[in-house]
Amino acid sequence: GAVVSQHPSWVICKSGTSVKIECRSLDFQATTMFWYRQFPKQSLMLMATSNEGSKATYEQGVEKDKFLINHASLTLSTLTVTSAHPEDSSFYICSARDSSRAVKLFFGSGTQLSVL
Amino acid sequence: GQQVMQIPQYQHVQEGEDFTTYCNSSTTLSNIQWYKQRPGGHPVFLIQLVKSGEVKKQKRLTFQFGEAKKNSSLHITATQTTDVGTYFCAGPLGNQGGKLIFGQGTELSVKP
Numbered sequence: 001g002a003v004v005s006q007h008p009s010w011v012i013c014k015s016g017t018s019v020k021i022e023c024r025s026l027d028f029q030a031t032t033m034f035w036y037r038q039f040p041k042q043s044l045m046l047m048a049t050s051n052e053g054s055k056a057t058y059e060q061g062v063e064k065d066k067f068l069i070n071h072a073s074l075t076l077s078t079l080t081v082t083s084a085h086p087e088d089s090s091f092y093i094c095s096a097r098d099s100s101r102a103v104k105l106f107f108g109s110g111t112q113l114s115v116l
Numbered sequence: 117g118q119q120v121m122q123i124p125q126y127q128h129v130q131e132g133e134d135f136t137t138y139c140n141s142s143t144t145l146s147n148i149q150w151y152k153q154r155p156g157g158h159p160v161f162l163i164q165l166v167k168s169g170e171v172k173k174q175k176r177l178t179f180q181f182g183e184a185k186k187n188s189s190l191h192i193t194a195t196q197t198t199d200v201g202t203y204f205c206a207g208p209l210g211n212q213g214g215k216l217i218f219g220q221g222t223e224l225s226v227k228p
Contacts, residue, residue: 032214043204044159044218093158097214104149104161105216 003027004096006108013084014116021079021111023050023094029074030096034105035067038091050077050094084115118143120207122219130227135192137222139205146208148181148188149216154201162190162203195226 003026013019023033031052036044048058048069056069068080081088091112095105119142129135147166151159163172165181165188172179178191192199202221209215
């Protein structure tokens with residue numbers, strides 16, 4: 001099946017630093033990728049839609065200057081958490097759809113971010 | 117705004133017992149999808165339902181889509197320890213292609 005690779009799987013950083021998370025579609029091209037955030041024991045909350053070659057679209061309440069998204073190619077989207085603070089600690093998951101395989105999403109393995 | 121509600125939040129069963137999780141949407145959905153997330157893992161697609169009243173089976177799992185296309189259920193017959201995880205329903209967010217809104221999930225634990 002389609003594979004979405006997400007890296008790193010976990011990261012610990014100091015408050016004030018920036019962290020970059022990569023999401024790659026390994027065997028298909030994804031013009032659109034989605035970034036979700038998940039707190040423990042909670043659902044997935046859509047943060048933003050990453051569009052190849054254009055600006056990302058952010059959901060209401062998500063700071064675009066805080067969560068920078070770049071979708072430079074058809075197989076790579078990156079999420080950068082800028083000036084991270086402890087409240088940014090969360091599980092971040094990317095997903096992508098292979099348009100040749102209907103509407104289901106393939107998820108990356110997620111990144112657990114802990115900000116000290 | 118659009119909401120997808122899922123109940124129960126937690127379900128603890130004895131191995132061999134049945135399990136059902138229910139999903140209700142505030143809006144009519146063009147389709148509904150179900151995902152399973154194992155502890156420490158990421159969501160994995162299970163199935164998509166599209167038609168009103170549709171019922172699909174995958175071995176011990178039975179998925180239903182309501183006639184009004186606003187609710188859905190997942191039923192597991194004779195649960196096994198491998199069924200442990202959180203089950204999420206998800207529907208299209210508005211008419212914005214590809215975006216999904218997820219229910220809160222039902223966490224299933226199975227006691228051997």
